[in-house]
Amino acid sequence: MKRRNFIGLTGLGATGLASGALSAFPSGIFASHLQKDLIATELNATLVIAGGGIGGCAAALSALRNGLDVIMTEETDWIGGQLTSQGVPPDEHTWIETHGAPQSYRDYRNAVREYYKKNYPVTAAAKSRQYLNPGNASVSALCHEPRVSLAVLHEMLAPYISSGKLTLLIEHKVRSAEYSANRVKALKVQSLRSGRSYILSGTYFVDATETGELLPMTGTEFVMGTESRNETRELHAPLKADPDNQQAFTVCFAMDYVPGSNNVADKPAEYDFWRNLVPKMSPAWSGKLLDLNYSNPKTLEKKTLGFNPNGSPTDPFLNLWNYRRILAKDNFIPGAFKGDICTVNWPQNDYTLGNLVGVSQKEFDHHVGRAKQLSLSLFHWLQTEAPRPDGKQGWPGLRLRKDIMGTEDGMAKYPYIRESRRIKALFTVLEEHVGQENRVQVAGAEAGKKAADFYDSVGIGYYHIDLHPSSRGNNYIDFASLPFQIPLGSLLPVRMENLLSANKNIGTTHITNGCYRLHPVEWSIGEAVGLLVSYSLKKQVIPQKVREGKQLLEEFQEFIGKQGVETKWR
Template identity: 70%
Template sequence: MKRRNFIELVSSGGGMLAAGSLLPSSALAESIEKAGSPTAARARELKADVVVAGGGLGGFAAALASLRNGLTVILTEETDWIGGQITQQGVPPDEHQWIETHGAPQSYRDYRNAVRDYYRKYYPLTDEARARKNLNPGDGSVSRICHEPRVALAVLMDTLAPYLSSGKLTLLLEHKVTAADVTGDKVRALKVLNRRSGNEVVLTAPYFVDATELGDLLPLTKTEFVTGTESKKETGELHAPEVGNPLNNQAFTMCYAIDYVKGENHVIDKPKEYSFWRNFVPKMTPAWSGRMLDLSYSNPRTLEPKALGFHPEGIKTNADLNLWNYRKIINKNNFNPGTYPGDITIVNWPQNDYVLGNIVEVSDKEFNKHVDRAKQQSLSLLYWLQTEAPRPDGGQGWAGLRLRNDIMGTEDGLAKYPYVREARRIKALFTVLEEHVGAENRAMITGKKTGNTSAEFYDSVGVGYYHIDLHPSSMGVNYVDFGSLPFQIPLGSLIPQRVENLLPANKNIGTTHITNGCFRLHPVEWSIGEAVGMLVAHSLKNNVIPRAVREDKQKLAEFQRVVRAQGVETQWPQS
C-alpha cells in the first residue's frame, strides 16, 4: 500500500471545512494511532486562509492585518499569552525617539495609545498623570511607554475580540507546531500539539506565516535558512568577523519583575546555583569587566568597564544609570497615594544575559537545559541584590526587594518564555546588510558623512530605526554596538528564495547577524508582521504568489499603495 502523508489522510476523511470550525478526522486519527500516538481519537483539522504560527508582536500584527483585509486566520501560540516580547517575555518597548509621530505603522501607534487609555480608564492615576498626553506609566528610561505585561495582553486581546466573536479568528493558545507537510515548494499543512491536553491538530491553509520566536517552521518546512554569524568574506560588512560561526547567537534573558517594600523582608531561598553565578566571570573577547553579578559591565560601545547604579527608591547614584529606573513599568508617583508601596521594574540587565549556551537550532532537551540555567542566573541576581549588593550607605543588600510573580503570570516569578534576540533567518530574495543601514559602513560606501540616509529600497513596505545592538553571545563575543540610520524594510527580505507560501514575521527575515541588531525591536517586528499580513491578503485577492508581487513593477506599486493606504509608512520624512 502506498504510504500517504498526513494531509492526504486528512483530505480523504471528509469535505471542505468552514473557517474556524473543528472537525474530527477518522483517517488522520487512524494514521496517528498506527504511529503509536496516544491521542488518536482526539485528532482534529482546522482550515483558514492563513495560519500564523507564533503569537508575538509580529504574529499578532500579521494576523490583525490579514483579518482587517477580510481573511480568516488561525493564530497559534506556545504559551498562554499572546504578545511575545512585550508580554510573555516581559520586555517594555525598545523604540526610537520619533515613535509618537512617525516611524511605525499606525496600528502600532494605536496600540500604544490604547495602552494609555487602558490606564486612564481602569487605574487610579493622579490628575496630572491622567492629563499627560504621552503618559508613560512607569517612566522607565528605556521607553516612552513602559507598561505592565498584563496591560499589553489586555489591549491585544481586546483588539482581537471582534474577530474571535465572529469566528474569523481561531486562537490556539498553548499549541506548538511539531510537524509540517510539504510538497515541492509549497507547505500544505502544519501539525500542532496542544501542550495542555496532548491533542494533535492539523492546520491547513493557502498561506503560512512563521512568527515563532526562533523560526521553528523553517527546518520543519525545509525552508532554507541561516543561523549565527556570517563572515566578512560572505557579507563584506564592516563589523562582521573574519570567520563566521552558525552557533554564535546573541544571549537570551529570563526577565522578571520586582518591587521594593521598605522595611520588609522578601529575600528568596538561596538559588541552588548561587555560588556558581556569584563568582561567574564571562569569558569574552574582548574581555568582560569582571564578575557578572556586579554593578559594572562592559560599555557596549567602548567595551571599557562601566559603573552601573542601583537604588530601588529611584534615588540618584554616582553612576550615569540607575538600573532600577531603566525598565521601570510602574512609577508609584503616577498613581494616587497608597496605590503602590513602591515602583515596579523589569530586570532585563547585563547581569542576567545568559551566555553559556545557544538555544537556536538545538534539541528540546538542550533548550530546556539552558533555559533552566538562565532562570538560576536570574534568581541568583535577585538574591545577590537582596543580600549582597552594595548600598550607598555602606550596607549590603535590599531585603525589601520582592519578586512579583503576579506581574509575569508565573509561579516562579520569571517570564513565561526567554527574551530571544536572535533566531533562524530565511535565505531571502534580498538580505539587508550593514552597508544598507549601518552609519559608518554606509558612509564608506557612499563617501558621505555618517549623517547620510540609509539605502533606498524600491520595494519598501515599512520603516524602522534602532541602533545596531548585539548583546554578548553564546560563543564569547562581547557587545557589538554602533550607530545605524533610519531604515526601510524591503519586501525582498520577507520572501524566501524558494518556498512559495511561507513567510517570516519575527526575527527570521532576510537580515544578517549584524543587521538583525536593529531589526529585532518591538515596532520593527510589528511592522514586519503588518506587511506580511497584507501581503498574504493581497496575494490571495489577486491570485499571485508573493515573489510575483515583487518582480512586477506594476504589481509592486499597487501593493505599496495598499500598504500606505492602511497606515504604513514606506519612507522616512525628508529632513
C-alpha cells in the same frame, strides 16, 4: 471554516479546542471537551500563523482587517511575545509618537495609555499627559506591565474571535509540517495542556515563532549565527562564519521594593556558581557577572551602573531601578501602590552559556532552566550583597513579583530570544545598507547620512545596531545605524511560495538583526506580511510576483499606505 477529521494521528489527551473563540481567554481554560480517540481534527483557514508574538499578532490583525480568516497558534498562554510572555517593555526610537511605525502600532500604544487612564487610579497630572509613561522609565516612553499589553491585544482581536474569523490556539506548539516542492500544505500542532493534535491547513503560512521553527520543518533554506566577512562584506562581521555564535538570551523577571521588610529566601541552587562567574569575553568583561560593573556596549570600557530603589531619575549614573521600571507609584494616587515595579533585563542576566536555536527540546529546557537560576541568583544578590549608596549591602525589601509575570517561579513565561534562524531571502539586508560607518566606507561620506533606499519598501524602523554578548564569547557589538526601510524581499524565502517570515527570522544578517529585532519593527514586519497575503489573494498572484511586477508593487505600496503603513522616512 472547515473542520474534518483525519484518522491515524494520535490525540493524547481528553480535552481540546472545538471553538476558536473559547481559546482567547488568557487563563488558558478550555471549555470544550473532545472525545479521546486516535483522531486529529483538521482546522482550515486562508492564513495560518505559527507564533502569537508581536509579529504574529500584527500579521493577524492586518489580515483580519482585510477580511481574511486566520488561525494563530501560541506556545504560551499569553499572546504578545516580547511585550507580554517575555516581559520586555518596548524598545523604541525617539520619533515613535508621531512616525516611524504603522498607524496600527501607534493605535496599540495609545490603547495601552487609555487602559491605564480608564482602569487605574492615576493622578490628575498623569491623566492629563498625552504621552503617559506608566513606569516613567528611561529605556522607553511606554514602559508598562505585561498584563496591560495582553489585555489590549485581546481587545483588538476580540471582535474577530467572536465572529469566528480568528481561531486562537494558545498553549499549542507546532510539531511538524507537510510540504511538497515549493509549498507548505499543513502544520501539525499539539496542545501542551491536553496533548491533543490538530492539523492546520491553509493557503498561506507565516512563521512568526521566536526561533524560526517552521523553517527546518518545511525545508525552507535558512542561516543561523554569524556570517563571515567574506560572505557579507560587513565591517563588523567576523572572519569566519559560525552558526552557533548567537546573541545571549534573557529570562526576565519583575520586582518591587517595600522598605523595612525582609523578603530574603534561601539562596538559589546555582547561586555560588553565578556569584563567582567571570564571563569569558573578547574583549574582556569588566569582572564578575553579578556586579554593578559591565562593559560599555559602545566602547567596551569598564562602566559602573547604579542600583537604588530609593534613587532619583537624575542620578549621576544609570540607575538600573529606573531603567525598565514598568509602574511608577508617583503616577498613581497616594497609597495605591506600595512602591514602584520594575522588570529586570540587564547585562547581569544575559545568558551566554548556550543557545536556544537549533537545539533539542531537552537542551532548550536545560539552558532555560540555568538562565532562570541566573536571574534568581541576580535577584538574591540584589537582596543580600548589592552595594548601596549608604555603604551597606543588599536590599532585603525587594520582592519577586510572580503575579506580574503570571508564573509560579516569578520568571517570564518565555525567554527573550534576540536571534533566530533567518530565511535565505530574495534580498538580505546588510550592514552596508543600514550601518552608518559601513555606508561611508562603501559609498562615501554622503551615503553615511541616510540608509539605503529600497524600491520595494513595505515599512520603516530605527534602532542602533545592538548585539548583546554571544554564546561564543563576543562582547557587545553596538554602533550607529540610520533610520531604515524594510524591504519586501527580506520577507520572502528564495524558494517557498506560500511561507512568509514575520519575526526575527527575516532576511537580515547576524549584524543587521541587531536593529531589525525590536518591538515596533517586528510589528511593522507582521503588518506588512498580513497585508501582502491579502493583496496577493486579491490579485491571484504569489507574493514573489508582487515584488517582481512594477505595477503590482506600486499598487501594493499604495494599498498599504492607505492603511497607515509608512514606507519612507520623513
